[in-house]
Structure formats: C-alpha cells, structure tokens
Amino acid sequence: MRHALQAEWTSMRGALHAEWTKLRTVASTGWLALAAIALTVALSAVVTAAVNTTTGSHQDITKLSLTGIDLGQAVIAILAVLTITNEYGAGMICVTLAAMPRRPTVLAAKAAIVSGVALAAGAIAVLCCLLVGRIILPANGFTPAHGYALLSLASGPTLRAAAGSVLYLALIALLSLGIATAVRDAATAIGVVLGLLYGFPVLVQLVSDPHWQRRLQQIGPMTAGLAIQATTNPRGLPIAPWAGLGVLAAWAAAALLAGGLLLRLRDA
Amino acid sequence: MTGTTTPYRSDMRAGRDGFAQLLQAEWTKFRTVRGWVIGMVAAALVMVLLSVLSAAGDRPNCAGRGGCPSIAVGPGGEAVADSYYVVHQPLDGNGTITVRVTSLTGLLPPAGGAFGQPVPPADPLSAGRPGVEPWAKAGLIVAESTKQGSPYAAVMVTGSHGVRMQYNYTHDTAGSPGAVSTRSPRWLRLTRAGDTLTGYDSTDGARWIKIGTALLTGLSTTVQSGLFVTSPQDAQMNQHPFVTEGAVGPTLATGVFDDLSLQGARPPGAWSGDDIGGPEGGYPALAGGFHQTGGSFTVSGSGDIAPQVGGVESVGLTIDYSLAGTFAGLIVVIVLGTLFITAEYRRGLIRATLAASPRRGRVLAAKAIVIGAVTFVTGLAAAAVAVVLGEHVLRANHNYIYPVSTLTELRVIVGSAALLALATIVALALGTVLRRGAATVTTAIVAIVLPYYILVPALPAGAAQWLLRVTPAAAFAIQQTLPQYPQVSNLYTPANGYFPLAPWAGLAVLCAYTALALGLAAFFLRRRDA
Numbered sequence: 001m002r003h004a005l006q007a008e009w010t011s012m013r014g015a016l017h018a019e020w021t022k023l024r025t026v027a028s029t030g031w032l033a034l035a036a037i038a039l040t041v042a043l044s045a046v047v048t049a050a051v052n053t054t055t056g057s058h059q060d061i062t063k064l065s066l067t068g069i070d071l072g073q074a075v076i077a078i079l080a081v082l083t084i085t086n087e088y089g090a091g092m093i094c095v096t097l098a099a100m101p102r103r104p105t106v107l108a109a110k111a112a113i114v115s116g117v118a119l120a121a122g123a124i125a126v127l128c129c130l131l132v133g134r135i136i137l138p139a140n141g142f143t144p145a146h147g148y149a150l151l152s153l154a155s156g157p158t159l160r161a162a163a164g165s166v167l168y169l170a171l172i173a174l175l176s177l178g179i180a181t182a183v184r185d186a187a188t189a190i191g192v193v194l195g196l197l198y199g200f201p202v203l204v205q206l207v208s209d210p211h212w213q214r215r216l217q218q219i220g221p222m223t224a225g226l227a228i229q230a231t232t233n234p235r236g237l238p239i240a241p242w243a244g245l246g247v248l249a250a251w252a253a254a255a256l257l258a259g260g261l262l263l264r265l266r267d268a
Numbered sequence: 269m270t271g272t273t274t275p276y277r278s279d280m281r282a283g284r285d286g287f288a289q290l291l292q293a294e295w296t297k298f299r300t301v302r303g304w305v306i307g308m309v310a311a312a313l314v315m316v317l318l319s320v321l322s323a324a325g326d327r328p329n330c331a332g333r334g335g336c337p338s339i340a341v342g343p344g345g346e347a348v349a350d351s352y353y354v355v356h357q358p359l360d361g362n363g364t365i366t367v368r369v370t371s372l373t374g375l376l377p378p379a380g381g382a383f384g385q386p387v388p389p390a391d392p393l394s395a396g397r398p399g400v401e402p403w404a405k406a407g408l409i410v411a412e413s414t415k416q417g418s419p420y421a422a423v424m425v426t427g428s429h430g431v432r433m434q435y436n437y438t439h440d441t442a443g444s445p446g447a448v449s450t451r452s453p454r455w456l457r458l459t460r461a462g463d464t465l466t467g468y469d470s471t472d473g474a475r476w477i478k479i480g481t482a483l484l485t486g487l488s489t490t491v492q493s494g495l496f497v498t499s500p501q502d503a504q505m506n507q508h509p510f511v512t513e514g515a516v517g518p519t520l521a522t523g524v525f526d527d528l529s530l531q532g533a534r535p536p537g538a539w540s541g542d543d544i545g546g547p548e549g550g551y552p553a554l555a556g557g558f559h560q561t562g563g564s565f566t567v568s569g570s571g572d573i574a575p576q577v578g579g580v581e582s583v584g585l586t587i588d589y590s591l592a593g594t595f596a597g598l599i600v601v602i603v604l605g606t607l608f609i610t611a612e613y614r615r616g617l618i619r620a621t622l623a624a625s626p627r628r629g630r631v632l633a634a635k636a637i638v639i640g641a642v643t644f645v646t647g648l649a650a651a652a653v654a655v656v657l658g659e660h661v662l663r664a665n666h667n668y669i670y671p672v673s674t675l676t677e678l679r680v681i682v683g684s685a686a687l688l689a690l691a692t693i694v695a696l697a698l699g700t701v702l703r704r705g706a707a708t709v710t711t712a713i714v715a716i717v718l719p720y721y722i723l724v725p726a727l728p729a730g731a732a733q734w735l736l737r738v739t740p741a742a743a744f745a746i747q748q749t750l751p752q753y754p755q756v757s758n759l760y761t762p763a764n765g766y767f768p769l770a771p772w773a774g775l776a777v778l779c780a781y782t783a784l785a786l787g788l789a790a791f792f793l794r795r796r797d798a
Contacts, residue, residue: 070722074714078706085706089614187610187705191603194713199596202721206322206592 015100015109022092023083023113032079033121036169040072040125041132048136061142062161062231065133065151069165069226072125073172077193080114080176085186093268103263107181111256114177115170122169126162157231164228164245171245171252172197175221178255182262196251197222214238221251290625290634298638301611304604308642311600311688312650318593319654323661339550339576339584339668340417342437343484347584347670349500350416350437351545351571353556354409356494363532364459365408365493368473369425370450371524374400376502377517396520400427403574403757404499406523406567407431408458410465411492412484414542416549421482422496422573423456423467427521431456432755433467435482437575440755443469443479460532463487473527493530494539497523497569500757501552518552522568545571576670577758578750578765584668586765587677588747590658591651591684595721601643601688602712605695608639610705618798628793632700636693636786643692647685655681672749683746683775690778691716694740697785701792716740716778724762732761733768740781742767745774 023029047067051059087093100106134151142148153159175196180189200220204213217223217238227237227244234240239247298304342348359365375396407424421435423443431443431454448454455470463484468476499521541558545551553571560566578586612618625631655677662669694716699708719741724732736742745767752760760766767774 074710078710081706185607185705187603187606187699187709190706190709191599191713194710195596195599198713198718198722199599202595203318203322205721205725206318 011100011102012105012109015105016112018096018100019083019106019109019113023117026086028082029079029117032075032082033117036072036075036079036121037125037128039075040068041128042068043071044068044129045132045136048133049140051137051140051142059142059148060230060232061133061137061148062130062151062158063229065129065137066126066161066165066229068125068129069168069229070222072122073169073197073222074194076118076121076169076173077176077197078190079117080173081180081186081189081193083110083114084177084180085184085189088184088268089186097268104260107177107256107260107263111174111177114173118170118173119166122166125169126165130158130162155231160241161229161231164241167245168225168228168248171225171248172221174252175248175255178252178257178259181259182255218244219247221248224248287630287634290630291638293621293624294634294638298608298642304607307600307604308646311597311604311643312646312653314600315591315593315597315647315650316654316657318596319590319658320661322592323590323658324665340545341671342417342575343419344436344438345671345673346438347576348417348437349545349549349551349572349574349576350418351549351551351553352405352409352496352498352573353541353543353558353567353569354411354414354492354494354496355539355541355558355560355565355567356409356414356492357530357534357537357539358490359410359460359493359530360490360533360535362459362461363493363530363534364457365410365530366455366457366527367408367495367525367529368453368455368527369406369448369523369525370453372400372404372406372425372427372448372521373398374404374427374499374519374521376401376519400521401499401502401519401757402426402428403572403755404497404519404521405432405573406497406521406525406569407495408456409492409494409496409573410458410460412487414492414544416545419484419487420573421458421465421467421484423458423469423479424496425454425456425523427499429755431469431479433479433482434573434755435465435484437573438753439482440753441467441480443467444471444477455527458493460487460491460493495523495525495528495558495565495567496573497521497556497567498553498571498573499569500572500574518554518570520554520556520568520570522566525565525567526563528563528565539565541567543569551576572756574756575751575753577753577756577760578670584670585662586670586749587655587659587672588680588749588765589669590655590662591680591747592658593654594651594684594687594744594747595717597647597650597688598691598717599713601647601692602695602716603709605639605643605692606699606705606708606712608635609696609699610703610708613703613798614705622798629790632697632786632790632793636696639696640689640693644685644689647688648681651681651684670750676749679771680747680749683771686775687743687746687778690743690775690782691740693782694778694785697782697789700789701785715781716743720744720762732763736762736774737768737777740778742769742774743778745769746771 044065044067048065051064087096096106130151151158153162176193179192183189200216200223204216207213224239224244225248227239228241230237339347340350376399377396404427405424407422409420409422411420412418419436423433425431425448430445433441433443455473457468459466465482467479469479470476499519502517502519543556545553551571556569558565558567612621621631622628659669695708695712698712702708719735719739723735748767748771752766
C-alpha cells in the first residue's frame with residue numbers, strides 16, 4: 001500500500017516537473033503572465049484615478065481598486081487554454097500521453113502548474129492594484145476625513161478581497177483549462193470561456209425581472225466569483241463572498257471533470 | 269551559340285484558377301467541416317433564443333402605475349407625448365389668434381434624486397424648487413381636436429430656447445431668442461388660412477416677424493384654438509464613476525397671458541380649460557389648471573407635446589430590445605471567423621491553399637467573401653426571426669413597443685446581419701495577422717463585444733459616448749430605432765439606447781476597421797512565409 005502511494009507520488013512529481021518545464025520554456029507564458037499583471041494594474045489605475053468622493057453614497061474602494069481583475073482574467077484564461085491546446089495544435093499531446101499514459105495525472109499536473117502560475121501572477125497583480133489604490137485614492141478625496149481608511153491588508157475585509165481575487169484568478173485558470181481540454185481548440189475554448197464569463201453580466205442587464213437578475217448573478221461564474229471583492233454593504237450582494245467563490249469553484253470543478261472524462265475517453 | 273532554345277512549355281492545359289474557383293474552394297472548405305456548420309446554426313439559435321428569453325422575462329414596465337397608459341400616435345406614425353393644459357375655443361374656418369405672454373415660471377422636482385432611485389413621481393413637487401424647464405412651453409395652439417395625437421401647430425415661448433414654432437410633434441423652428449418676463453414680454457400670433465398655419469412673434473406688438481408656416485393637410489373646418497402651457501419631465505444626469513443615472517420627474521410651468529384676441533368665426537361661448545392627457549396620458553405629468561382675472565389668464569400645465577423618447581422613464585420598449593441576443597451570436601461568429609483561417613495554419617493546409625492559388629490577396633478576398641456571406645445570410649435569418657418573435661412575446665406580456673416604420677425595422681435587421689458579417693471578417697483578418705486562435709478571439713471579443721456590453725453600462729456617459737465613436741462597437745448604432753430630437757430634453761446616453769453616431773455612420777466605423785484589418789492581413793500574408 002505504502003509502496004503504491006510512493007509510486008503514485010513519483011509519477012505525479014515527474015508529471016509536475018514535465019508540465020512545469022513545458023510551460024516555463026515557452027516564450028508566450030512569460031509574456032502572457034506579464035500582460036495579465038500589466039492590464040490588471042492599468043485598468044485599476046484608470047478606474048481609481050477616475051473616481052471621486054462627490055458622487056454620492058459610500059464607495060467600496062477595495063472593489064474599485066481591484067476592478068482590473070475583470071480584464072486581467074481574460075489573459076489568464078488565454079494562458080490556461082494554451083497550456084493544453086498548444087499540445088493538440090503541435091501534436092505534442094501524443095508524446096505527452098505516450099510518456100505519461102495516466103491521463104488524469106497529466107491533467108492534474110497541468111491544473112496544478114497552471115493554477116500555480118495564475119496564483120503567482122494574481123498575487124503580484126493584486127498587490128500592485130492595492131498599492132495603486134493606496135497611492136491614488138487619497139488624492140481623489142478618499143481620506144480618513146471623508147470616512148475612507150487607507151487601503152491596507154491589515155483590515156479583514158480587504159485581506160479577504162485581496163486573497164479572494166488571487167484565488168479567483170486561479171479558479172478562472174482551472175475553468176479555462178477544463179474547457180480547453182474538452183474542446184481541444186484554442187479559438188473555440190477561449191470563445192466558450194469568455195462567453196461564459198462575460199455572458200452572464202450581459203444577460204443580467206437584459207433581464208428586467210429583479211428575481212431573475214439575482215438568480216443569474218448567483219450562478220454566473222464571474223458575477224458570483226467577484227462577490228469576493230465586496231467589502232461594504234454585504235446585504236446588497238447577490239451572493240455571500242465565499243459562497244460566490246464556491247460557485248466559481250464548482251464551475252471549475254465541473255469543467256475539469258468534463259475535460260478529464262473526455263481526455264480519458266477519446267483518442268488524442 | 270547561334271540559335272535560341274525554346275523554353276519548355278507543357279502541353280497540358282492550365283487548370284482554371286479564376287476567382288469563382290477560389291470562392292468555390294473556400295465554400296467547400298466551410299461546408300465540409302461539420303463543427304463550423306453546426307457553429308453557424310448555433311450562432312443563429314442562441315441569438316433567437318436569448319432574445320426571446322429576455323423578452324419573455326420582461327414584465328410590463330407600467331405595471332406599477334395601474335396598467336399601461338394608452339400612448340398616442342402622431343400624424344407621422346410615431347409615438348408621441350401629448351399632455352398639456354389648454355384654454356380653448358373652437359374656430360370655424362380661417363382666423364387669427366394673438367396673445368401677449370408676460371411671464372413663464374415653474375416648479376422643478378427636488379435637486380438630485382437619491383442615489384440609485386429616480387425621483388418618485390408621487391407628489392414630487394411637495395419639496396419642489398422654483399425653476400423653469402428649458403423646454404417648458406407656453407403659447408398659442410391650433411389643433412384638430414383635443415384628442416391626444418391630433419395634428420396641431422403652435423407658437424410658444426420656452427424656458428430657455430426663445431420663441432419656437434412647432435407642429436405635428438416632430439417639427440421645430442426657432443423664432444426670436446431670449447427669455448420672457450414682465451419687462452420683456454412676447455407677442456405671439458397664429459394665423460390659419462385653409463390647411464396652412466403661419467406663426468409670428470413680436471417684442472412690441474407692432475412689428476411682427478414671421479417664424480414659419482405649417483401645412484396640416486386635411487385639417488377640418490372647425491378646429492380648437494387657444495392658450496396652452498406644458499412642462500416636460502426634468503432629466504438630470506447623476507454621474508457616478510461607472511454608474512450613470514438619470515433622475516427624472518415631472519415638472520410644472522405657469523404662464524401669464526393677456527391681450528388675447530381671436531379673430532374669426534366661432535360659436536358663442538367662453539374660454540374653457542382642459543387637461544389634455546393628464547397623469548394617465550402616457551407621459552408623466554401633474555394636474556394643470558387656469559384662472560382668468562379680467563383679460564389676464566394664468567395657466568399651469570405639465571407634460572409635453574413632442575415625440576416620445578426612450579430612457580429611464582420611457583413607457584415603451586424599442587424593437588431593438590428583441591435583438592438582445594446579438595452578443596452571443598457575435599461571440600460564436602468571431603470564433604468561426606478565426607477558425608476559418610487559423611485552422612489552415614494549424615493543419616498546414618495554408619501551404620496547399622497558397623500553392624494552388626499563389627496570388628495571396630485573392631485567397632484572402634475569397635475567404636472574406638465566403639465567411640462574410642455565410643454569416644450575413646445566417647444573421648439575417650436570425651435577426652428577422654428574433655425581431656418578429658421577440659415583438660410577439662413582448663406584446664403578449666403587455667409591453668408597449670414604440671411603432672417604427674417598416675424601413676427602420678428592415679434597417680435594424682439587415683444592419684444587425686451586416687454587423688455580424690463584418691465582425692466575422694475582422695476576426696478572419698486578425699487571425700491572418702496573429703495566426704493564433706486564442707489571441708485572435710480574445711482581441712476580437714475585447715474590441716467588438718466588450719465595449720458595448722460591459723463597459724458602456726459601467727462607464728460615465730462621456731466616456732461611453734467616446735467609446736462608441738472610436739471602437740468597432742460604434743456599429744451597434746445600427747440597432748437604434750428612436751431618433752434623437754434636439755427639441756426634446758432627455759438623457760441621450762448610450763445606456764438609454766442613444767448612440768453618438770448615426771446608424772449608418774456607426775456601421776461605417778466598423779467597415780473602416782474591417783478594411784484596416786483586411787489591409788494588414790493582406791500585407792502580412794504576402795510578406796511572410798506561410
């Protein structure tokens with residue numbers, strides 16, 4: 001029994017190592033990670049520079065500072081999609097599966113590596129976003145005098161929003177990987193992922209029934225997942241922060257399961 | 269070396285490599301990939317399905333006001349607001365009505381509605397502040413009848429747009445500028461001669477300046493003539509970062525008139541007041557009234573005599589509402605347009621394609637024509653079905669849909685199909701330049717779909733309008749059905765369905781992007797090895 005576990009771990013370690021080498025040695029990985037960070041921080045900077053305190057009710061400055069995630073997730077999705085579709089495109093998948101015939105192990109290793117990259121890029125992006133917010137927002141009047149504390153990870157809700165946003169990006173990467181494994185084509189996969197992410201917010205606008213709006217926001221991967229960023233007015237949220245992230249995790253798990261099953265059942 | 273050798277020429281007849289053959293080749297490539305054909309059908313289906321679903325989920329937006337008001341239709345066939353207070357007498361045949369206006373004052377709803385809530389219409393003036401709506405109107409009117417939507421011509425002073433002559437709801441001519449007050453009153457005159465009405469204004473009651481004429485074809489002999497006052501709802505822009513809201517509430521205006529004279533045949537009788545439309549007249553309005561002391565009339569009115577416009581408080585929906593599913597269709601056709609070229613690179617088929625037809629520009633043109641035409645035809649069918657079905661479902665749910673001309677409806681359907689086709693060609697061209705499926709699809713979606721559907725509802729109106737001028741998303745203007753009227757104050761923002769560019773101009777922006785992308789694609793296709 002112990003021996004079997006050890007063998008399992010050895011093969012997993014080998015798979016992880018292989019996947020990391022494949023991802024690390026492709027030029028596009030670095031550029032995409034960089035682009036994800038840059039776009040996230042850029043959008044957050046633009047948003048925080050555009051807001052001011054004169055516009056009414058109390059604003060959620062943590063959420064505002066993390067707006068860039070809306071855009072950065074698209075790049076993380078590309079990165080995750082490419083880790084598997086590049087293999088299909090180049091025929092590399094046959095080599096991979098010949099070397100590691102246990103297909104679930106391959107997918108698990110890919111999932112671990114790609115979510116690790118997303119976590120790392122996400123952590124840098126989120127920290128930069130909060131820093132940008134901390135620097136820019138007080139200049140726009142978001143000062144303690146107006147009832148806005150400086151953005152700080154020492155405050156519980158902000159820490160939750162920041163950590164949650166990083167996790168959000170990792171889950172987006174897993175969702176994208178699962179879908180890409182199922183459809184095997186980069187263009188189709190990214191179309192499905194972006195349709196799924198941005199489609200729900202659009203649907204919410206199209207439906208005028210408040211009950212359905214709320215329902216759609218609760219099941220949409222982006223609308224539910226980003227509830228984790230809210231730090232004020234918890235009652236106004238369609239879904240509780242961690243529950244929302246749980247919805248996204250369920251989407252990611254379902255996508256990975258579907259991808260894993262299809263990977264097992266089909267010829268490469 | 270004396271003689272020359274004849275270069276080798278094959279005896280075989282060259283195969284035909286005309287453009288028609290290229291088109292046929294590309295069409296064969298498209299129709300024989302099952303996934304693409306299914307994808308194209310799916311694009312049409314999701315477009316129709318989402319449109320019908322969003323229409324079915326809609327509740328009548330006038331449910332809270334005790335049923336849908338009946339909305340009047342003007343002589344031009346457009347939905348109109350026709351709510352005002354009138355002090356009138358019948359006029360038989362030709363005649364002239366003259367009056368002096370000495371004051372126009374009013375009441376506005378409280379400043380700045382609460383964040384997230386338009387000013388509630390119930391008793392909005394209890395906390396009202398004095399002020400005149402820029403398009404509050406007080407003056408003379410000659411109307412076919414006191415029925416809503418009847419043909420009319422009117423000369424009026426306005427809150428801050430000087431004297432105007434307006435007729436049949438959509439026509440507006442400027443007279444002398446300046447506001448009216450007891451120190452600087454205005455004399456107004458409206459003359460009827462058959463079907464022709466002529467408006468005049470004067471600052472001293474002696475020298476009259478003609479403003480314009482209105483031809484009201486088929487005006488009956490007996491018409492209603494008199495004084496009217498009305499004041500449209502107050503449209504304030506509440507701008508928050510990433511949220512733009514309109515606070516809208518009804519207003520009231522009061523005009524003071526004297527020196528009233530009506531020359532012409534009329535049955536005996538006194539001046540009588542009528543609240544046309546009123547609170548249930550299809551336009552948010554307050555109750556009006558009048559009182560007469562000697563030769564002086566004080567008339568209060570609320571509402572508007574103007575075409576209906578869309579917006580926060582609009583009572584109806586536009587037909588483009590049933591094209592809500594366009595975004596889903598767009599995403600699918602963008603993927604298909606991308607695959608049409610990137611699949612060739614991935615499989616190495618591009619080398620066979622270019623070997624068979626070495627003139628690369630023509631290959632690109634053939635691909636663009638084939639995928640564009642297929643998308644256009646699919647989009648046309650989907651848009652037509654979506655509009656017809658969506659309208660049906662919306663009507664069945666007791667929603668009011670603004671009437672539009674068949675030509676406009678046709679423009680919206682054909683334009684939406686063109687929008688889909690152009691988006692596909694942009695994706696094809698981008699795919700030729702980038703050669704990578706994921707990057708191409710993301711770029712196309714971010715450029716075409718994201719600005720309109722994600723950013724425009726979230727951004728302040730100014731930024732949203734800028735986006736809808738310069739990005740390919742400008743093409744969504746082709747789906748706008750209600751025209752913008754300078755003489756009707758409203759929040760003409762993208763969120764309310766008003767685009768900064770005219771419909772075809774918006775589509776032209778996308779055409780320009782398509783041409784640019786195709787140019788780049790042709791350049792790179794020629795300069796790089798496949």
